[in-house]
Amino acid sequence: MKQRRIGQSDLTVFPIGLGTMGMSEFYGQPDEQESIKTLHTAIEKGVNFIDTADMYGIGKNEELLHKALHDRWDKVVLATKFGFEREPGTGRRVGVNGKPDYVKKACEASLKRLGRDTIDLYYLHRVDPETPIEDTIGAMAELVKEGKVRYVGISEASGDTIKKAHAVHPITAIQSEYSLWSQDVEETTLPTCRALGIGFVAYSPLGRGFLTGSIRRYEDLDKDDYRRNSPRFMGDNFQNNLDLVKKVEQIAQEKGCSSSQLALAWLLHQGDDIFPIPGTTKAKHLLTNIDAVNVNLTQDDLQQLGNVMKDIHGDRYDENGMRMVNV
Numbered sequence: 001m002k003q004r005r006i007g008q009s010d011l012t013v014f015p016i017g018l019g020t021m022g023m024s025e026f027y028g029q030p031d032e033q034e035s036i037k038t039l040h041t042a043i044e045k046g047v048n049f050i051d052t053a054d055m056y057g058i059g060k061n062e063e064l065l066h067k068a069l070h071d072r073w074d075k076v077v078l079a080t081k082f083g084f085e086r087e088p089g090t091g092r093r094v095g096v097n098g099k100p101d102y103v104k105k106a107c108e109a110s111l112k113r114l115g116r117d118t119i120d121l122y123y124l125h126r127v128d129p130e131t132p133i134e135d136t137i138g139a140m141a142e143l144v145k146e147g148k149v150r151y152v153g154i155s156e157a158s159g160d161t162i163k164k165a166h167a168v169h170p171i172t173a174i175q176s177e178y179s180l181w182s183q184d185v186e187e188t189t190l191p192t193c194r195a196l197g198i199g200f201v202a203y204s205p206l207g208r209g210f211l212t213g214s215i216r217r218y219e220d221l222d223k224d225d226y227r228r229n230s231p232r233f234m235g236d237n238f239q240n241n242l243d244l245v246k247k248v249e250q251i252a253q254e255k256g257c258s259s260s261q262l263a264l265a266w267l268l269h270q271g272d273d274i275f276p277i278p279g280t281t282k283a284k285h286l287l288t289n290i291d292a293v294n295v296n297l298t299q300d301d302l303q304q305l306g307n308v309m310k311d312i313h314g315d316r317y318d319e320n321g322m323r324m325v326n327v
Contacts, residue, residue, distance in 0.1 A: 007172040007199035009151045011077050017049030018042050019279030024057030039068040041283040043075050051277045053081035054110050062113040082106035083125035098128030100139035123153040127327035133165050141169035156325040159192035171198050178202035180263050180309040205276035212260040231314035240313040247308045257295050264292035266305050
């Protein structure tokens with residue numbers, strides 16, 4: 001599949017990117033060597049859209065990317081994010097900060113950890129409810145003028161917020177959760193992006209691993225896996241959602257692919273402006289994911305899949321997390 005251009009930018013990438021959050025935190029004990037192998041495999045296979053954030057491992061993920069890719073940066077379109085403040089010792093989230101002075105401070109810190117002079121795509125990780133979005137984007141626009149950032153993005157913003165931000169400085173990409181089991185962005189966010197020519201980057205395109213079919217029991221999750229506190233993985237919600245995934249697996253068998261490939265193919269078929277960034281820490285899973293570009297789906301397939309997953313039980317995040325999405 002030919003490369004896709006992100007929004008109105010000159011960033012052209014392989015249709016499926018790589019999310020690196022799990023390489024440093026949240027999904028059990030990280031394996032640095034396997035993560036580096038996965039990153040190297042991605043570049044070798046032409047997967048050039050790499051996504052990170054300053055909060056992943058409290059900066060350690062950006063440092064990992066520097067270690068793995070410092071001699072390959074010319075082959076990478078790098079996206080990172082800022083906004084979440086965390087305590088260095090405990091890792092506890094302090095809150096979201098979109099104040100102009102913090103924007104510049106966070107960018108300088110990321111550039112230093114990454115060992116780069118410029119960030120290709122810089123996102124506001126979550127909208128700061130205490131700071132006008134115009135002020136945050138204005139500060140990000142200054143970073144573009146200074147040559148420290150090439151393009152600007154926002155994560156988990158509502159349609160109205162996107163419009164306000166875009167009026168200050170062109171927004172290149174919106175990053176929000178989008179998958180077979182999280183289709184709410186189709187209501188207002190995605191239409192707004194399309195009206196303004198903004199690319200859409202889909203994080204958690206495999207439903208935090210649920211859509212891969214590899215999770216069969218709550219106990220399959222490591223004790224320090226954050227999904228243990230995710231509503232969709234808890235109580236009766238788990239079994240209901242697992243039953244839906246089994247239906248996806250049946251369709252995948254008929255199409256001659258894995259359920260993860262089917263889920264990614266469904267997203268790719270939603271439009272050339274969609275960029276899934278599945279996260280994985282293993283090279284073999286990366287190779288499986290990128291083969292999704294070869295899965296062809298009919299309109300009937302797309303409709304059937306979309307309808308199967310409409311009855312998901314549980315919110316995407318806990319109560320606090322839900323306050324920070326679609327802001």
